[in-house]
Ligand SMILES: Nc1ncnc2c1ncn2[C@@H]1O[C@H](COP(=O)(O)OP(=O)(O)O)[C@@H](O)[C@H]1O
């Protein structure tokens with residue numbers, strides 16, 4: 001048997017829709033894999049009552065199939081589903097890393113990204129790599145049609161998860177089909193600023209580059225209190241705030257030392273909207289680890 005810990009991730013970071021992602025230090029899924037004649041799945045932990053154990057419907061089933069690696073797979077969920085923290089991707093990433101080692105398939109971490117993305121296709125209808133890439137590789141990742149680039153950045157973050165459910169599938173339906181050329185120019189500038197910030201470990205540039213006027217405003221309507229939470233986090237010292245993945249988690253970048261004040265401001269503000277929430281104070285972290 002092998003045990004793998006795969007971290008939650010935050011995709012998009014505002015200006016990098018379907019491209020950017022970062023690994024968080026916490027929360028994480030713990031996945032145990034052992035060889036079997038056919039794949040069976042057992043799920044416990046956060047939100048497990050909403051997660052199917054049928055291999056055709058769970059992200060890890062598609063990964064086992066893609067690696068021809070039937071196994072008994074036990075998933076202990078630390079990352080709540082439909083959170084915007086790459087919940088389904090964390091399990092898929094852990095399964096890809098674990099089954100690759102268990103069956104000695106010899107794939108590199110980079111080669112495992114599209115394998116884990118097959119799991120994502122099961123739940124979101126699209127094989128997007130922006131969550132599985134950082135969960136497998138760690139750091140900041142740029143996932144495009146031509147592959148994945150990774151930067152070992154270290155930026156302090158606060159991820160505030162309200163007690164609201166937003167499924168990725170639903171949140172993809174509200175993404176605008178068109179953008180003005182001015183918005184395109186602004187987005188390219190912001191994405192480039194964010195990438196430079198990641199290379200320099202500069203929270204100011206990363207926060208500035210998180211600004212987005214295309215996808216985020218459309219999705220913000222699905223999150224009660226989003227605009228006030230964003231303003232409260234900025235007032236408490238965040239350098240940038242946006243929706244994590246498809247939401248409802250709201251993610252803030254900041255300088256070292258201000259995470260606690262930002263977490264508290266975000267929780268209080270969700271509270272003012274009668275929304276319970278929890279905050280994870282984190283940094284950009286490492287990818288899946290085998291124990
Ligand atoms: N191993 C898994 N972990 C979490 N969710 C899973 C898993 N397998 C299938 N799902 C399904 O995926 C959906 C959650 O995925 P998604 O909306 O992408 O959440 P998140 O935004 O946190 O990634 C739920 O419908 C859940 O039942």
Ligand SMILES: N[C@@H](CCOP(=O)(O)O)C(=O)O
Nearest residue numbers: 011018084085086168245246
């Ligand atoms: N790029 C995707 C990312 C979804 O992330 P999740 O954590 O909400 O699953 C999107 O924005 O739809």
